[in-house]
Amino acid sequence: MVLEDTQQLIDRLLDGDFNAVPRLITLIEKGSDDVPAIMESLPSDRLGRAKKIGITGPPGAGKSTLVESITSHLRKDNLKVGILVIDPSSPFTGGAILGDRVRMADHYLDEGVFIRSMATRGAPGGLSEVVPKAIKILDASGFDVILLETAGVGQTELDVKDVVDTVTVVLVPEAGDAIQTMKAGLMEIADIFVVNKSDRSGSKRMASDLSMNVHLGSKNDWWETPVLLTQAHRGVGVKELIDAFKGHRKTMEDTNNLEPTREKQRRRELEMTIRGQIFSRIKNSSSFSQKLTHILDQVDRGELDPSVAANALLREQDLLAEWLNPKGPN
Template identity: 40%
Template sequence: MSMTTPPIDAAIARVLEQFRAGKTAALARAVSIVENHRAGFEQILAAQHASLGRARRIGLTGPPGAGKSTLTTRLARLYRNEGKTVGIVAVDPTSPFTGGALLGDRIRMEEIALDPGVFIRSMATRGSLGGLATATREVCDVLDGFGMDVIIIETVGVGQSELDVARAADSTVVVLVPESGDSIQTLKAGVMEIADVFTVNKADRPGADRLRNDIELMLGLRAGATTQNVPAHHGVDLRNIPDRDALRDAMNPARAARAAAHLESPEQWTPPVLRSIAAQNEGIAEIADAIARHFRYLEASGELRKRRRARLRERVMEVVEQQLRQRLWQDTATLAWLDAQLDGLEDGTLVPFAVADTLRARSAHLLTGATYAPLPMPTGASA
């Protein structure tokens, strides 16, 4: 299929010119256009595409009140001290009753809000599930294209199944607090499985060590390791334990299970379980170091390329789904035809599957028309 690049609107061209010149105001303007899918947002995203992949994308997720905003602030300050520029995308929930969102993260991050090397964007979920706003990944692409060294994505206070951040970030930090739940919570599928790094924040509170121990045990069990070689707690004669490591395992079966998991699959990344008190700036350097080690692992193992290719694949799928929804449900003739089928659906002479098949067939002209072509198809690619 032959594809040509559409002309860029003069206003968008000016934004891109200032954007390439490193003007923060142009970055803010580009982010707003992309976030709200205003006219020209495709051209802005297309202009950044060849530059993507330079920034390290870090996701922070966890339950409400875990201290994610404070931890984001401390990490941003650490990266700024290293001379890196930081983009922050903080997602707040949209009210299902009023449609509004507080977007108060900039207030919480006031100590870095005026730093010229930090760009903070608060986004509302606007009904999107998964812990992120619909346009979060697109906004991250704009920040990446602008040249940010680090992009931190802070999710809303998520539940166990809101996992979009793992698909948007290179490394995902799950932030928990002692009040996050009992040991059963650590075994549940969902948010506990997406972590590349765990941190138990507010670790000065009672129960923090127990939660870390529960997470260690969960990691060992999920990796298929067992504690069959670990002495039981009851009745063990500590005098007969041969060395310090064995003694440590005797006193902490969770750590032993996790160590066994690492021995079984040393080539796999084993998420560290850290402690932090973000409000007092404790444990931040250890978290940053774990993120750096994880990024080196991703590069060395080839997992980074795999994750980023999966992100590109999902991006194309998202665009297709978005275009199909808009083309179908904004077409008045299609909606009128669908309304005309309601009588048959109501009396049972039609079924939804048959109506859907017919609708798709009669709407083929809507689904196949070109919308936007950023670049010609590469030689040898399938049309």
């Protein structure tokens, strides 16, 4: 049941009150019991309208600077921009190190811009579990474009593809060669490559290496990933980047690839949500510790292989019933 408070928040959200957004996102971040009801109460005709764009890449590549510059351009067209910054460096705070609003000088006081930093480390399903829900909140409240910034630390950047329509991978000349990028799995997720800090030496070389690799092994048969050069701090190349967003989106629609992408994402969100729910039930299960301390101890000491232990635990019907139905069997 949705608490009355939460219902009020949803009503405010649907009335276009952006102040409801951060509070609803906080509930999602905390894994509140109200989350399913919140999601269910978002009318379907208010969803799926926003363009969802991911900006990912190594720490310090200039992603935030780029987001800021993209936002300035979009605001000139009067588009409302929702920005989510995923902060992988704060596993323990359970909140946002940067606070609810990152101070982005130009946009701090702009009503048409919402900025929120989210920590996803607490979610067992990671980014793919909580971020799609936060995106839906922004979508339903009427943001035209949603920008998702994630600093790449392995899996995080690969998960971005689960939650946005267009993945932009930002690299810098110092990031190393194109082969490195291929190894990191970035070729498979990038819809657009950006070589930022192109005021530095090596950027053209890197861009042409990337282009060659993209050309040799295209991600799919309907889109060849463009490689763009930018100088985010000066806004150089940002207009071209926005054109590439539009181009990717249009091609996706024209080739009937938007809906299949979203189908995969919905399925992924389901899987990650189930994983998250079961994980937290297992963690919170009281009988888990009592009944199976012995097995756990053996695992801890390295006397029992974790996979063997997992198999043993999954054969415990009572335990399974409790995990799946934490309030006890009916």
